[in-house]
Amino acid sequence: xxxxxxxxxxxxxxxxxxxxxxxxxxxxxxxxxxxxxxxxxxxxxxxxxxxxxxxxxxxxxxxxxxxxxxxxxxxxxxxxxxxxxxxxxxxxxxxxxxxxxxxxxxxxxxxxxxxxxxxxxxxxxxxxxxxxxxxxxxxxxxxxxxxxxxxxxxxxxxxxxxxxxxxxxxxxxxxxxxxxxxxxxxxxxxxxxxxxxxxxxxxxxxxxxxxxxxxxxxxxxxxxxxxxxxxxxxxxxxxxxxxxxxxxxxxxxxxxxxxxxxxxxxxxxxxxxxxxxxxxxxxx
Amino acid sequence: xxxxxxxxxxxxxxxxxxxxxxxxxxxxxxxxxxxxxxxxxxxxxxxxxxxxxxxxxxxxxxxxxxxxxxxxxxxxxxxxxxxxxxxxxxxxxxxxxxxxxxxxxxxxxxxxxxxxxxxxxxxxxxxxxxxxxxxxxxxxxxxxxxxxxxxxxxxxxxxxxxxxxxxxxxxxxxxxxxxxxxxxxxxxxxxxxxxxxxxxxxxxxxxxxxxxxxxxxxxxxxxxxxxxxxxxxxxxxxxxxxxxxxxxxxxxxxxxxxxxxxxxxxxxxxxxxxxxxxxxxxxxxxxxxxxxxxxxxxxxxxxxxxxxxxxxxxxxxxxxxxxxxxxxxxxxxxxxxxxxxxxxxxxxxxxxxxxxxxxxxxxxxxxxxxxxxxxxxxxxxxxxxxxxxxxxxxxxxxxxxxxxxxxxxxxxxxxxxxxxxxxxxxxxxxxxxxxxxxxxxxxxxxxxxxxxxxxxxxxxxxxxxxxxxxxxxxxxxxxxxxxxxxxxxxxxxxxxxxxxxxxxxxxxxxxxxxxxxxxxxxxxxxxxxxxxxxxxxxxxxxx
Numbered sequence: 001x002x003x004x005x006x007x008x009x010x011x012x013x014x015x016x017x018x019x020x021x022x023x024x025x026x027x028x029x030x031x032x033x034x035x036x037x038x039x040x041x042x043x044x045x046x047x048x049x050x051x052x053x054x055x056x057x058x059x060x061x062x063x064x065x066x067x068x069x070x071x072x073x074x075x076x077x078x079x080x081x082x083x084x085x086x087x088x089x090x091x092x093x094x095x096x097x098x099x100x101x102x103x104x105x106x107x108x109x110x111x112x113x114x115x116x117x118x119x120x121x122x123x124x125x126x127x128x129x130x131x132x133x134x135x136x137x138x139x140x141x142x143x144x145x146x147x148x149x150x151x152x153x154x155x156x157x158x159x160x161x162x163x164x165x166x167x168x169x170x171x172x173x174x175x176x177x178x179x180x181x182x183x184x185x186x187x188x189x190x191x192x193x194x195x196x197x198x199x200x201x202x203x204x205x206x207x208x209x210x211x212x213x214x215x216x217x218x219x220x221x222x223x224x225x226x227x228x229x230x231x232x233x234x235x236x237x238x239x240x241x242x243x244x245x246x247x248x249x250x251x252x253x254x255x256x257x258x259x260x261x262x263x264x265x266x267x268x269x270x271x272x273x274x275x276x277x278x279x280x281x282x283x284x
Numbered sequence: 285x286x287x288x289x290x291x292x293x294x295x296x297x298x299x300x301x302x303x304x305x306x307x308x309x310x311x312x313x314x315x316x317x318x319x320x321x322x323x324x325x326x327x328x329x330x331x332x333x334x335x336x337x338x339x340x341x342x343x344x345x346x347x348x349x350x351x352x353x354x355x356x357x358x359x360x361x362x363x364x365x366x367x368x369x370x371x372x373x374x375x376x377x378x379x380x381x382x383x384x385x386x387x388x389x390x391x392x393x394x395x396x397x398x399x400x401x402x403x404x405x406x407x408x409x410x411x412x413x414x415x416x417x418x419x420x421x422x423x424x425x426x427x428x429x430x431x432x433x434x435x436x437x438x439x440x441x442x443x444x445x446x447x448x449x450x451x452x453x454x455x456x457x458x459x460x461x462x463x464x465x466x467x468x469x470x471x472x473x474x475x476x477x478x479x480x481x482x483x484x485x486x487x488x489x490x491x492x493x494x495x496x497x498x499x500x501x502x503x504x505x506x507x508x509x510x511x512x513x514x515x516x517x518x519x520x521x522x523x524x525x526x527x528x529x530x531x532x533x534x535x536x537x538x539x540x541x542x543x544x545x546x547x548x549x550x551x552x553x554x555x556x557x558x559x560x561x562x563x564x565x566x567x568x569x570x571x572x573x574x575x576x577x578x579x580x581x582x583x584x585x586x587x588x589x590x591x592x593x594x595x596x597x598x599x600x601x602x603x604x605x606x607x608x609x610x611x612x613x614x615x616x617x618x619x620x621x622x623x624x625x626x627x628x629x630x631x632x633x634x635x636x637x638x639x640x641x642x643x644x645x646x647x648x649x650x651x652x653x654x655x656x657x658x659x660x661x662x663x664x665x666x667x668x669x670x671x672x673x674x675x676x677x678x679x680x681x682x683x684x685x686x687x688x689x690x691x692x693x694x695x696x697x698x699x700x701x702x703x704x705x706x707x708x709x710x711x712x713x714x715x716x717x718x719x720x721x722x723x724x725x726x727x728x729x730x731x732x733x734x735x736x737x738x739x740x741x742x743x744x745x746x747x748x749x750x751x752x753x754x755x756x757x758x759x760x761x762x763x764x765x766x767x768x769x770x771x772x773x774x775x776x777x778x779x780x781x782x783x784x785x786x787x788x789x790x791x792x793x794x795x796x797x798x799x800x801x802x803x804x805x806x807x808x809x810x811x812x813x814x815x816x817x818x819x820x821x822x823x824x825x826x827x
Contacts, residue, residue, distance in 0.1 A: 086705060118711040128702040130721055131824040140720070141710040179825060190706070197710060 037062040037201060037231050038083060043097035045078055045087070052078035054255045055097070060248075062200075065223060065232045067246035067263065069239055071278065075255040076235045080203050082106070083233070084120035085113060101201065118145065120201045121194035126210050127186035129178035129193070134170055137178045137189055141197035156196055164192035165222050184215025191222065195230075202226065204234040208241065220245050239279060243267050251275045316803070323800020326793045330514035331579035333358055334494055338509045338595050343587060354575055361569040362493055365562060369489065372559040374462055376478050378424040381463065385424075385456060389417045392452040413453055416442055420460060427473055436464050466558060474553075481527070481546065481553040488524035489566075492517055493573065505590040512595065513793065514576040521570060525563055527553060585801060588759070593781055593794050598801050600759050604771035605805060607760075608677050608752075609742045615681035616737065620688030621723075621730060627689075628696045629718060648686035653746040655683045660750035673760065674767040676752025683747050684737035691736065695729020696722060725824060731817040738813060739806045745775040755780040774802040 036059040043056040053075035060066050068076045081087045082099055085106060099106045101120055118141065129137050138157045147153060157174065161167040166188045170176070178189050187207060194202055204223075208216040223232055223245050236242050242249050243263060250260040251272075259266060259275045270276045277283055333354045339345045374381060392413050396406050416439050423435035442448065443457045494510030495502060502508055511517035526543050531551050533540045544551040547563040554560055566573075587597030623644075631637040659679030660671070668675045699722050707717035723730075745753075753776035760766040778798050781791070 084709065086709060089701065089705065089708065114711045114713065117709055122705075122709040124702060124705065124709075126702060128700075128706045130703070130706065131725060140707075140712075144711050144716065177823065193706075193710065 035062050036060060037102055038233070039098075039100050040079075041098040043079075043082070043099045044095065045075075045082055046094045046096075047078075047090070048092050051255055053082075053252070053257075056257045058250060058257060058260050060231065060233060062231050063228045064248060065227045065234065065246045067242035067249045068233065068235045068252060069237075069242050069249060069278075070252035070258075071283065072237075074252040076252050077205055079252070080205055080233060080235050081122075083201070083203055084117050084122055085111075086122060088113075114144070118197040119199050120203060121197060121199040123187070123190050123194055123202065123204045123207045125206045127183055127190050129181075129186050129189045131177065131179055133175040134178050134181075134189060135174040137193050138196050141193060145197065160192040160196045163195055163226065164188045165218060165225070166192060182215075184211050184218060187211060187215065187219065188222070191219075195226075199230065201231045201233065204232065206235055206237060209237065216241075239267075251278065253278070319796070319803060320800055322793075322796035323798075323803075325515070326797025326800065327581050327584050329579055329581070329793070330576040331581070332510070332512055332514060332517060332574035332576050334510040334574065335512035335579065337494075338512055341508070342505070342590065342595065343583070345583075358573050358575060359497065361572045365489070365566055365569075365573070366496065368559065368562045368565065369486070371462065371466060372557065372562075373482060373486075374459075374466060376475060376482055378475075381424050381459060382421055385417055385420045385459060388452055388456050388459075389413055395452050409447070412442065412447070413456075416453065416456055420456065420463075423460075423463065427475065429467060432467060433464070436460050468558075477553060478557070482559075484527075485524060485546070485559075485562075488520050491520040492524070492566075492570075506594045509595070511574065514574070515793070516790070517570065517574055517576070519790075521567065524566065529553075584797065589794075593777075593784075593791060598774065598777065598798055600757070600772045601774045601777045601798065602801060602805065603759060604673075604753075604757075604773040605742055605775065605802070607673060607771065608680060608748065608773060609738060609809070611673065611677035612680035612684065612741045613734065613738065615678055616684050616688055616741075617734060620685050620733070621692045623689050624692030624696055624730075625718060625723075627693050629714065629722075644686050644689055648690065651746075652683060652744050653749075655679055656746040656749050656751060658682070659747055664751055668768060670768050671750065671752045671770055672768040673752055673771050676748040676771075676773075679747040679751045680741045680744065683744060684741050687737050687740070688730075688733045691733025692726070692730045695726035695732070698729060699725045727820045728817050728824070731813060731820065735810055735813040735817070738809045742806050742809065743775050743802060745773075745779050748773055748776060774798055774805065778802065 038060040040056045040058050044054050045052045056079060068080065070076050078087065082095070083101065083106065087093055095107050101116065104111060104116075106116065130140065132140075135157055138160055139153050142153060142156055147156070158167060158171075161170065166185060169185065170181070178186065181189065187210075191202075191207075208219050211219065220241065223234065226232060227247075234242075234245065246263050248261060249263045249266045251258045251266065251270075251274075253274055259270060259272045261271070266275065267279060270279060333351075336346055336351055336354070340348065340351055393410060396409060401409070419435040419439050423432045423439075426432050426435070439457065439460045442453075443460075448454060448457075490507075490510070492510050494508065511520055525545055525547075527546050528541055529544050529551055530539045531542050531544065532538075542551075545563070546552045546554050547560045549555050554563075581597070584597035585602055586599045588599050589596030627637070627641070631640075656679065659675055659682070663675035663678050664671050667678070703721050703725055704717055707721040708714075712720065752770055753773045754770040755772065755777065757770045757772050760769045760771055778795065781795050781798065
């Protein structure tokens with residue numbers, strides 16, 4: 001599996017990312033000949049002296065939806081948060097191995113963190129919109145990128161809210177406080193906010209665990225719409241959700257990557273015993 | 285059994301929580317209500333015509349015509365009182381009478397010369413007048429009533445002689461007449477005692493009514509008006525009416541000191557004299573003489589006060605306190621919040637940081653007088669070279685800094701990590717995310733620290749004692765270097781007026797008024813700050 005070198009991109013056209021070659025429709029069967037955007041090679045992450053994840057080696061295709069499942073404490077969130085270096089907020093951590101996004105080693109000293117986080121967005125478990133208006137929430141990222149023009153910002157807000165399937169509900173009053181919305185709406189605000197920086201990858205750390213089934217369904221529809229345009233990596237406790245939304249699934253257990261493959265194959269015919277035990281509910 | 289015990293404990297806990305809140309509120313009310321009641325006396329009181337006079341003269345307030353009418357109305361009753369007083373004084377104040385008679389004699393001499401009297405008659409008349417004069421002077425000096433009456437009868441012979449009718453000597457006869465009338469009721473052996481008591485009576489009348497209409501206006505503003513407040517007038521009235529005297533005790537064995545009225549028939553100093561009616565007259569006509577009326581003196585909070593806080597209000601003090609507090613906040617909030625931010629976001633857990641924390645917590649407990657001395661030793665000596673508003677404000681800022689740092693630290697620490705993660709996940713750096721996300725979220729907590737410090741800074745006396753507060757400083761001149769000028773302050777004024785001993789006794793309403801103003805000022809500042817904080821909180825919760 002090769003990692004594609006990153007190409008300097010000019011301003012993105014909305015809804016498109018430039019690739020070296022277009023994704024092929026026959027990707028389903030062939031094992032990872034698609035262009036990968038995230039690659040891990042023997043990646044290990046230490047909390048102090050204890051390893052959160054050990055020797056992870058996997059590649060994530062561009063434009064796909066990848067699910068990471070596993071029991072609690074198995075390192076799913078750790079791995080996810082390493083991708084855009086959110087783990088830097090935790091003191092006394094270190095890494096070994098290689099973790100790269102778009103060909104650039106994430107833990108390299110020369111990596112521009114601001115740029116990385118704008119390219120790899122994150123949606124958290126609990127909706128955490130800022131205590132500002134909806135408009136200010138969504139324009140927070142673009143303003144950091146230096147976009148000042150009112151017209152551009154307005155267009156961006158509209159597009160992101162439409163992409164997040166929220167536009168019709170909030171278009172009447174964009175200056176209402178974001179905290180006045182329901183939980184599901186707040187989570188969609190967070191997604192819209194992440195999309196506003198035009199990332200290539202969207203990481204989702206159990207985005208629906210704090211939401212009711214209706215809101216969950218809407219978020220899953222949203223993921224369905226976003227795939228192809230964005231690469232999505234979703235960590236979830238809910239195996240059915242993983243089966244519904246993702247193309248490939250990775251099973252983590254006790255910090256190690258046990259199995260990684262096509263979703264339907266993993267769920268119907270798992271290779272490893274622990275995978276089968278987990279899926280059938282014998283543990284976890 | 286276990287459940288019952290637990291239930292009982294639950295109830296007990298709820299009760300004690302409720303009880304402590306009730307106790308706290310009761311204590312607060314117990315403290316506040318008397319203070320406000322007594323302080324309100326400074327603003328709501330029965331003011332007399334003297335008060336209105338003072339307002340008209342010092343502050344140019346009030347209706348001139350109405351005031352003039354009032355003054356005329358009081359004049360009449362006062363005149364009666366003055367008449368009694370004068371008549372008695374003439375009997376006692378023989379020095380004045382002596383001077384008067386001597387002057388009349390000289391005037392008569394001038395009058396004779398003016399009329400061009402022939403020399404023989406001139407000498408004769410003059411020598412007669414001289415005899416009259418000497419008789420009168422002897423009468424004034426003597427303390428034996430019979431002797432005095434002899435002299436006065438001798439003078440009367442001359443009067444009957446009719447050779448002096450229409451001349452100045454008639455005035456001498458009038459003096460003799462008055463004197464005779466007066467001494468009828470005067471115990472001349474007690475002339476010394478009368479003189480002393482009379483001076484007290486005169487002083488108290490002065491305190492009540494101010495200078496007499498024919499007198500020159502005194503220089504000192506304090507002496508220009510009588511009792512401006514009805515309660516002060518009552519106090520002066522009691523000083524007028526009552527005196528302390530040594531009298532024989534009930535069992536007749538020893539002498540005890542007791543309060544007796546000056547016109548008491550047995551023990552009073554003026555018993556049996558012509559001054560007696562004065563006391564009852566003053567007592568009964570006091571409201572006519574002073575015309576007390578309900579006054580709402582809200583300008584108390586704005587007016588300047590004449591030196592010594594005798595009249596006027598606490599305007600400069602209020603201004604001084606506000607300025608010092610605001611300036612102190614400006615100096616303290618910036619460094620305080622930044623220090624707190626450093627301690628939370630950037631500081632590690634090493635020894636230096638631990639020492640810093642210990643220092644901050646210790647500073648919070650340092651006595652305020654130490655801050656005052658430090659302010660004087662450092663800020664005044666090295667920074668501003670002169671005690672003034674700036675050094676006082678800086679000292680106050682130092683005083684409240686630990687509280688602000690502590691409160692801000694708690695508030696910033698309490699901001700959930702998810703806020704920071706969200707901001708950083710969008711690419712904001714540490715500083716950016718702090719300013720745009722963490723600080724607004726910690727706003728209410730920081731404002732709490734500010735509220736606590738506001739009250740402290742406004743009410744502290746010791747820090748500003750040496751660094752910039754003065755009791756009688758003028759309002760700072762904002763055109764010049766106002767930060768180097770000393771200022772008055774409410775807290776310092778409270779202290780100063782209390783140790784002003786005798787004066788403080790005369791203006792207790794001013795003391796209470798100043799305390800009440802300070803409490804109300806702090807209350808208002810707090811209410812404003814709490815309102816701002818609740819608005820902030822509402823916004824953060826999305827209301």
